[in-house]
Amino acid sequence: MKLIYMKRLILSMLAFGAFQLTGFGEAPKPLNVGLARVIITPETLVRLTGYSSRDVPFEAVHHDLWAKAMAFGDEKKGYRIIITVDLLGIPHRITEKVREALSKEIGILPANLSICASHTHSGPQIGNIVSHFHKPLDPDELAEIALYAMGLVPKLKDLAMDAIANATPSLVSHSKGEVGFAINRRTSINPNGVTDHSLPVMKITDMKGETKAVLVNYACHAVTLGPLNNVVHGDWVGEAQLQMEENLPPGAMAMVVIGCGADQNSSPRMNTDNPEMDLVYAKDQGKQIADEVQRLLATNDWKGIGQLPEGKMKYVELTFATMPDPKKLAADAKGSGRTSNYSLLLLGRMARSGDIPEKIDYPIQVWDFGKELVMIFMAGEVVVDYALRLKQELGEDRVWVNAYANDMPCYIPSLRILREGGYEAETAMIGYEKPSKFTEDVEESIMSGIYAILPKSSK
Template identity: 45%
Template structure:
């Protein structure tokens, strides 16, 4: 203490003030890197999302598709990377490959990497929903996709892995001191598609990144709504309202990178929908809300995220036996098509899984905000429950994160049945609906991973 006292005297008053100022700035600044890469297919390719879409490759481009990355924190803090992709989903196998390569090159572990899909229904198939592409209604064929279609999908997914690694590493290389803020607004174009007037999450969280002088560098937003403004009659590559919103935000702020993630909107559709004018209408609402939030009082974030991840096993309600599958093949819906695929696997010596390996991830930015990253198409009940139990004022929830294996229905939705709980599972190559207990398993895991301050 005495040595420090004499050191300050030797430095002089002005030097001490400068040192104090620099130390204060270090406490409020966070190293942030931003990067983007074009992931638009360079050839026609089958698009994912709609079973009713014509069974042929894409025909033109409305929006370029992108992957964008935010890197948080210095090397000595243990950096984290958040990637958004303009795709219907991200398969776990791609996330695992990307994570392995990034870990090998940087030491960043899976808990500190998240890939969030926008869930556009105008992006290429990447392996989540091949059953939708193959199933052809009550006259379905047992044949695979055409060889040229399989080749193009395989080439695209292989290239995508390289691109996601590249954009992540580029964001790390771009890191510079920055200021980070967050806040929440509200939007209103999402409507519950299961029940008229049913629950939706209208919250609109925003993260703002500027350089130390306040110049805007990047914006990350989130809304819980499907990317289904344009229907299956549109066979052109597009990013739906999420892609259009990114373009509008970046047009309003040249040089800024805009990123969109999706919340628990598995049972919510945009309204109105079906036309390009509706897509622009929703994107404009997003862009307008961004402008309002940018000029409002936002909460500073001064610590990079501390990440945790845990894989849990979600049980299916019932795994059919071989006799049951044989009988199920008479079903002319996708349920019968799944039974044929399951019997083929069994004949090859493979087992039908009884559970789904499911990642739950949390990022805590000090005590300022908790970000929960959930895999799959998560229904709104999870958001409502977590915000009630943890507090909506400090919670940000990304669904479609790290994997999109299927819909993640709640206990209520499973009991009600319908597309999200049952028939969608066969499109996603799953043997049955989930057991009702999955809601408690997921919610309890989120609580387990979050620190007591939340």
């Protein structure tokens, strides 16, 4: 009997040890982590972006818009910084200017800085989709866009430096929940449209275990507010940040990055009969995020991260299927509406220099946190197929995919969506001044690029 008891005791101890190694109970190695935030709400009246029907500047500020930074590392080991911005997207030229400024300041490598946009459709135009509007912007509006974009670069550089200055030893861990308000919006094309309801969460605590910050990922468009609400607002993303911070200790910070949600809409949304209901919907969706994060924080289901992320970057060429015909553009430009605005802009570029790209250089970035987590950053409006494929091939619990990161070139369709056609495959290119849809090698080109820079342990 004693022998049997001892065997059971040893097995129990081994099981407990395994739990300790896989759960947060192991107490991961401390990492230096700093946090900072800054308001980026426009100080002058500008046109909001995301909806083509808006033709006047915003009427009020309902939410302040924020940029927030999380910096890992120290002077000896170098810094890795993720910045979130409450904007529709972040143009590549702004990301590169911030990288250049930080490189001069602290020698940061390009792969170790990522800027991720919330994709709110109630934020200022900063040059992402100027041709998306029904009519050309007037000179004063163009000037305001240019000034806002120019002012964003020093703000983001200073924000990153503030996060570095605030860095202290911290414990980092991650977990995953689920929230269900995202729906596939392509049901008219694909009635069985897929979704990704996972909610990856990264937690930063001080050495006593008190939460300093959470970083949350969800794959959904920030389009709960429709164009009839012509106010500055963070949409469900802004509400989620506000409500998470209400639940966290005083001074703690909540950040949200968007997953592969280009074909996912929030539901409910855009009440055209009673637009004020959009504000209620957004608040409720933010609460769903905040409640799920709070539930996770009350559990022990957290995996510790004790390694600074190793960043890698790669650019892959994505090719457009066709080039536009100047005569057809001219005929369309004589009309009115969004496509005419696009045709006029594209025709002007062709007349000046013929500079219509046949390809784009698409940025891919990977942060390897070790065996527990690999974070993939993808530019533009990426459809859900990419995240689902990566999770299937690399492991559901280890892969974290951020879209709308570092650049906003256009929609990034999968091969399936490209063949199905529709907005995300083709007509959305009008808003981004792109000549046509992509060729059918788009998905494999991107996936090959991702695999080329993934850590060996992931492959």
